[in-house]
Amino acid sequence: MRHLLLTLLFPSLFWAQKVQQINNDSIFIRSVYDEALLRGKAYEDLRELCKNVGHRLTGSAEAAMAVKWSEEKMKSYGFDQVYLQAIKVPHWERGNTESAWYTDSDGALHKLHILALGGSISTNGLLNAPLIEFKTFESLKKAKRKDIEGKIVFINQEMDAAQIQTFKAYGGCYPIRGEGAIESSKLGAVGVIIRSLGMPEDDFPHTGSMKYDSTVSKIPAAAISTHDAETLSKEINKGKVKLYMELDCRLFPDADSYNVIAEMKGNKSNEIITFGGHLDSWDTGEGAHDDGAGVIHCLEALRILKTLKYEPVHTLRVVFFMNEENGNMGGKTYASWSKNNGEIQYAALESDRGGFAPRGFGVDGNSEQVNHLKSFESLFNTYDLDQWGKGGGGVDIGPLKDYFPSIPLYGFIPDSQRYFDFHHAPSDVFENVNKRELELGAAAISSFIYLIDTHPRD
Amino acid sequence: MRHLLLTLLFPSLFWAQKVQQINNDSIFIRSVYDEALLRGKAYEDLRELCKNVGHRLTGSAEAAMAVKWSEEKMKSYGFDQVYLQAIKVPHWERGNTESAWYTDSDGALHKLHILALGGSISTNGLLNAPLIEFKTFESLKKAKRKDIEGKIVFINQEMDAAQIQTFKAYGGCYPIRGEGAIESSKLGAVGVIIRSLGMPEDDFPHTGSMKYDSTVSKIPAAAISTHDAETLSKEINKGKVKLYMELDCRLFPDADSYNVIAEMKGNKSNEIITFGGHLDSWDTGEGAHDDGAGVIHCLEALRILKTLKYEPVHTLRVVFFMNEENGNMGGKTYASWSKNNGEIQYAALESDRGGFAPRGFGVDGNSEQVNHLKSFESLFNTYDLDQWGKGGGGVDIGPLKDYFPSIPLYGFIPDSQRYFDFHHAPSDVFENVNKRELELGAAAISSFIYLIDTHPRD
Numbered sequence: 001m002r003h004l005l006l007t008l009l010f011p012s013l014f015w016a017q018k019v020q021q022i023n024n025d026s027i028f029i030r031s032v033y034d035e036a037l038l039r040g041k042a043y044e045d046l047r048e049l050c051k052n053v054g055h056r057l058t059g060s061a062e063a064a065m066a067v068k069w070s071e072e073k074m075k076s077y078g079f080d081q082v083y084l085q086a087i088k089v090p091h092w093e094r095g096n097t098e099s100a101w102y103t104d105s106d107g108a109l110h111k112l113h114i115l116a117l118g119g120s121i122s123t124n125g126l127l128n129a130p131l132i133e134f135k136t137f138e139s140l141k142k143a144k145r146k147d148i149e150g151k152i153v154f155i156n157q158e159m160d161a162a163q164i165q166t167f168k169a170y171g172g173c174y175p176i177r178g179e180g181a182i183e184s185s186k187l188g189a190v191g192v193i194i195r196s197l198g199m200p201e202d203d204f205p206h207t208g209s210m211k212y213d214s215t216v217s218k219i220p221a222a223a224i225s226t227h228d229a230e231t232l233s234k235e236i237n238k239g240k241v242k243l244y245m246e247l248d249c250r251l252f253p254d255a256d257s258y259n260v261i262a263e264m265k266g267n268k269s270n271e272i273i274t275f276g277g278h279l280d281s282w283d284t285g286e287g288a289h290d291d292g293a294g295v296i297h298c299l300e301a302l303r304i305l306k307t308l309k310y311e312p313v314h315t316l317r318v319v320f321f322m323n324e325e326n327g328n329m330g331g332k333t334y335a336s337w338s339k340n341n342g343e344i345q346y347a348a349l350e351s352d353r354g355g356f357a358p359r360g361f362g363v364d365g366n367s368e369q370v371n372h373l374k375s376f377e378s379l380f381n382t383y384d385l386d387q388w389g390k391g392g393g394g395v396d397i398g399p400l401k402d403y404f405p406s407i408p409l410y411g412f413i414p415d416s417q418r419y420f421d422f423h424h425a426p427s428d429v430f431e432n433v434n435k436r437e438l439e440l441g442a443a444a445i446s447s448f449i450y451l452i453d454t455h456p457r458d
Numbered sequence: 459m460r461h462l463l464l465t466l467l468f469p470s471l472f473w474a475q476k477v478q479q480i481n482n483d484s485i486f487i488r489s490v491y492d493e494a495l496l497r498g499k500a501y502e503d504l505r506e507l508c509k510n511v512g513h514r515l516t517g518s519a520e521a522a523m524a525v526k527w528s529e530e531k532m533k534s535y536g537f538d539q540v541y542l543q544a545i546k547v548p549h550w551e552r553g554n555t556e557s558a559w560y561t562d563s564d565g566a567l568h569k570l571h572i573l574a575l576g577g578s579i580s581t582n583g584l585l586n587a588p589l590i591e592f593k594t595f596e597s598l599k600k601a602k603r604k605d606i607e608g609k610i611v612f613i614n615q616e617m618d619a620a621q622i623q624t625f626k627a628y629g630g631c632y633p634i635r636g637e638g639a640i641e642s643s644k645l646g647a648v649g650v651i652i653r654s655l656g657m658p659e660d661d662f663p664h665t666g667s668m669k670y671d672s673t674v675s676k677i678p679a680a681a682i683s684t685h686d687a688e689t690l691s692k693e694i695n696k697g698k699v700k701l702y703m704e705l706d707c708r709l710f711p712d713a714d715s716y717n718v719i720a721e722m723k724g725n726k727s728n729e730i731i732t733f734g735g736h737l738d739s740w741d742t743g744e745g746a747h748d749d750g751a752g753v754i755h756c757l758e759a760l761r762i763l764k765t766l767k768y769e770p771v772h773t774l775r776v777v778f779f780m781n782e783e784n785g786n787m788g789g790k791t792y793a794s795w796s797k798n799n800g801e802i803q804y805a806a807l808e809s810d811r812g813g814f815a816p817r818g819f820g821v822d823g824n825s826e827q828v829n830h831l832k833s834f835e836s837l838f839n840t841y842d843l844d845q846w847g848k849g850g851g852g853v854d855i856g857p858l859k860d861y862f863p864s865i866p867l868y869g870f871i872p873d874s875q876r877y878f879d880f881h882h883a884p885s886d887v888f889e890n891v892n893k894r895e896l897e898l899g900a901a902a903i904s905s906f907i908y909l910i911d912t913h914p915r916d
Contacts, residue, residue, distance in 0.1 A: 387842075
């Protein structure tokens, strides 16, 4: 009889607690969304960052301005602690001159929409040479030196539009931007231009990081717009084309810069939940989606938790990382600094996929961590978040894994369809961020941080 | 022993068939998406409709042009049959003059961004009267006649931004546009202006349908932009405000128009799967999302099936309905015509929620029809479609239920977040439709039509 009572009583107590927890979570999440959608600051904060600061490449005056702006904005929200973390960063500039055109087989001149790739050397005045086109990166690698020597290589590989996830299409072309100059130089080219890693056919060139290799000589590298790539390819089919290009890029000594950090102290103050994005951007457009949206998502997520008088279990720490785009010195420095300080990194989340309508969260972690993540899914049924599973992480939080091997690295997943319209391009401006989509992202992240803070993983 | 063999053998045969079907479906759906994303016509077709025809209100010259354009476009794709279905439609025009301004308590003049509501009467010259504001429609209904008589009513109710599904927020304000003139006139108002049913705060007024009532006199009705509504409200708080408004709207006799129809004949040729959107739009912008995207989705869906040499079980019929916005004569005529012709309407689908990233499909139907719909979900796991359940239908296909009570009415569900930025506003232009998002919608619909055609519901 006593046994029967216990089995009857305890399950019901257990379930009662469970139901109560679900109710509490639901109510809290609803209040997070109300704050974000009815009294949100995200959109105006992003407007300030984009319009009052603008693009902000590591080492630039604008990057320094962005650090100052971020620190002051965080302080205005009255978090427990706001501070800068000093880092050393590379300092590359594209300079003042960035022009290219070609003459077609009739000698007529066509100007190109062009951006030097980040890290490219200068052309040292006007470079001109015959152009040779490769439709794929693989066909370049198989080419003969005699066909390429003394020429400028044009790699015209399209992103694969048939990929449903645009990040997969980006992944397929990413090595072209990174290693196009090395592979071209190996075969004697004097320069390289690539078709922009952009999804639509339009006039915006997309820049991004590139590498050199100590074994071959450095050659200038740039991206042209997808529309120019189409037109240029047609002209090459008609006859010989000569390219003229002037890039004025310069590399300066490493500079001083900062990660910018805000915290709400938790009961377990030495156990940290890190969440953030990167404050730096490429030096074109306004870094609105990449990654203005990400840093503002996380700032707003913390602001909402503070506004709702949430009392964290762990210390909630927003980090605006510096230098994601060309070195990741912010992410690397942060991870080692945290380890050296004897902190425990309990979890980390990154938002670096733009400010689009939220679709879900992923985790780079073990199966228990994946199951823990999935246990939150039903709470978001009415919030249109339906992608929960393996995947996630981010460049900035990646180095934490080296020091804290069991840390789950979460990634915020917005819809990916429009991201490569804007990524690293002059079109990545505030006007291309939708207010509601941005706010819903901040609400999703704030709710998610609350859940991982309150629901033990064991 | 024989029994054991049977149970072992038949399940495996059953499962082998099942697996084969799933494989076939997966391969076919992949080929549909490839055609849409790599060789799609949707984006250029929508560009033509938006740029060469433009907005196309029922009864207008542009609506007639749109009918012609659609017929020729359908014929160019070589479907089995393309034809027009004659209907009688209302013909209202906003006329040439549409101006409003107010004087604030200091006598200073402020111009308003305004659009007459569809169906409004003219002001017969310049109307001017004191303005009285109501923050909600309910507060207007409770107001006293003496406070309203001889005034222009201003209903300044916001769409509820806290709703996650923007269509719910729209539903909450929809009666204001429909019945605002009736309720204001009951209390003696001489005119009514409403805050636009638009989600963001901007300068675009949003028009839409409205009603009159035979029991009270007709008064002119218009919508002002959300930004103007905010500013105007502040001025009213400061002191008395007088509104000046001139609308030149006219109602003409009913006109001749057409639904435009294309078919691929099925093996069961008299059993019809109807899918479409509406060809008419409001007379502002270009009707790009509402509902250019919807008709192009369905046209492209059929084009893809024809291109892939699909042999339909049922007759696949795309209908570009006329007059969804202010009368639904297209939908009503089509349903009764189909019944009178002795057809069996096997299923119907509508796309009328814009050309945004696809989220899933809903069905207005019984629990078996819902389960049948849900059985397709797993086929779309890798296509980011995760909303499958009850809901759906559409204005144009709605009347089919009156004649074919057991018909499932499907609705295509794209992401809703940006829809009410553009709906019925000058901003609903081609440039605000994303190519990939549009193409993914067409691919989803084409795949879905294939599935409901090939998978029996019983």
